[in-house]
Amino acid sequence: MRISEVAEKFGISIHTLRYYEKLGLIQRIIRKGGKREYAEEDLGWIEFIQRLKATGMPLSRIRVYSDLRYRGDSTISERKRLLQEHQQQLEQELVELELNLQMLRKKITLYEEMEKKNGTV
Amino acid sequence: MRISEVAEKFGISIHTLRYYEKLGLIQRIIRKGGKREYAEEDLGWIEFIQRLKATGMPLSRIRVYSDLRYRGDSTISERKRLLQEHQQQLEQELVELELNLQMLRKKITLYEEMEKKNGTV
DNA sequence: TCTTGTGCTGGAGTATACTCTAGGTTGTAG
DNA sequence: CTACAACCTAGAGTATACTCCAGCACAAGA
Numbered sequence: 634m635r636i637s638e639v640a641e642k643f644g645i646s647i648h649t650l651r652y653y654e655k656l657g658l659i660q661r662i663i664r665k666g667g668k669r670e671y672a673e674e675d676l677g678w679i680e681f682i683q684r685l686k687a688t689g690m691p692l693s694r695i696r697v698y699s700d701l702r703y704r705g706d707s708t709i710s711e712r713k714r715l716l717q718e719h720q721q722q723l724e725q726e727l728v729e730l731e732l733n734l735q736m737l738r739k740k741i742t743l744y745e746e747m748e749k750k751n752g753t754v
Numbered sequence: 755m756r757i758s759e760v761a762e763k764f765g766i767s768i769h770t771l772r773y774y775e776k777l778g779l780i781q782r783i784i785r786k787g788g789k790r791e792y793a794e795e796d797l798g799w800i801e802f803i804q805r806l807k808a809t810g811m812p813l814s815r816i817r818v819y820s821d822l823r824y825r826g827d828s829t830i831s832e833r834k835r836l837l838q839e840h841q842q843q844l845e846q847e848l849v850e851l852e853l854n855l856q857m858l859r860k861k862i863t864l865y866e867e868m869e870k871k872n873g874t875v
Numbered sequence: 876t877c878t879t880g881t882g883c884t885g886g887a888g889t890a891t892a893c894t895c896t897a898g899g900t901t902g903t904a905g
Numbered sequence: 906c907t908a909c910a911a912c913c914t915a916g917a918g919t920a921t922a923c924t925c926c927a928g929c930a931c932a933a934g935a
Contacts, residue, residue, distance in 0.1 A: 637881075647882090648924055656922095666931065668882055688854045692922070706868070713865035720858050723851070730848060733809045737841050744834035747827070758911070768912090769894055777892095787901055789912055813892070 634671040643679060650679075656692055658682055658699045678702070688723055755792040764800060771800075777813055779803055779820045799823070809844055 640647045653659045659679065663670045671679075685695050698715055701708035761768045774780045780800065784791045792800075806816050819836055822829035 635881080646924075649922085651883090652923065666882090668931085684854050684857060688851065688858070706872075709865050709868050709872075713862055713869070716858055716862050716865070720855065720862065723855055723858070727848070727851060727855070730809065730844070730851075733805050734841065734844055734848070736805060737809070737837055737844070741834055741837050741841065744830050744837070747830050748834070751827075751830075756911080767894075770892085772914090773893065787912090789901075 634676065636669050636671070639671050639676065639679065642676070643683060645683075653679075653682065653692075657696050658692065660699070660703050685719075688719070689726070690719055694719075755797065757790050757792070760792050760797065760800065763797070764804060766804075774800075774803065774813075778817050779813065781820070781824050806840075809840070810847070811840055815840075 634642075636647050636650055640650055650659070654662065659675065659682070662675060663672060682695055682699075685698070686692075694715075698712060701712045701715070755763075757768050757771055761771055771780070775783065780796065780803070783796060784793060803816055803820075806819070807813075815836075819833060822833045822836070
């Protein structure tokens with residue numbers, strides 16, 4: 634798969650793909666005539682990167698995970714630990730987010746009451 | 755309340771408080787001898803800013819809300835609309851976050867199985 | 876062969892949200 | 906009255922995550 638196809642598939646820019654490679658998130662991409670040729674495995678990995686990013690993991694942390702991954706199966710325990718840590722953080726953030734959402738809903742309800750009052754007076 | 759006290763109360767830096775003021779998120783702070791004196795109302799507002807930020811609202815958007823707020827009660831409908839929009843976005847993000855968390859949990863389980871396999875062989 | 880499209884690299888530029896510095900002012904305690 | 910802490914402003918610097926550009930390479934169709 635060419636870089637432009639990968640970019641479209643994942644809804645990211647060609648620039649970003651090359652940028653991730655420069656950072657070391659993506660490694661060992663096959664080249665044909667100097668041009669990147671993404672394999673199936675690369676695509677799966679890029680999708681996973683996207684998911685980690687979607688959960689707010691910084692690229693520097695993804696880089697750490699990436700290095701472990703490219704080093705092979707001997708790093709599974711470490712990778713698991715990294716993900717578990719992230720998971721716990723996320724779960725905490727989720728709770729806080731839900732609290733803040735509730736607060737937001739209350740504020741909106743309050744505004745609705747104020748609108749009604751202004752309407753009737 | 756002095757700026758250093760406010761900073762400590764909310765766990766942010768003095769720099770950030772002044773930065774928010776420069777951006778217009780915080781306005782009309784009383785000065786005594788050139789020094790900021792935060793009133794109760796300001797503190798409530800700063801807490802709300804923190805909550806909006808915690809839900810991922812960019813400062814530029816908080817700025818819009820801030821302007822409406824400082825313009826008084828006539829802007830309540832607009833403020834409500836802004837918060838509702840943000841709320842809907844958040845609810846969607848929450849769903850996605852939960853999906854990604856599930857994915858993470860699965861990955862972790864997978865790693866656990868791989869660890870076991872490696873242990874018994 | 877020439878043009879076009881797609882790709883390449885290194886490095887510069889942008890947006891967001893801080894974070895810090897230099898150089899000066901204010902208020903209080905000794 | 907002076908030393909000191911805490912404050913002030915304007916502007917520079919940093920981190921993160923892109924985003925774009927100049928200048929060049931290469932392969933395929935007219």
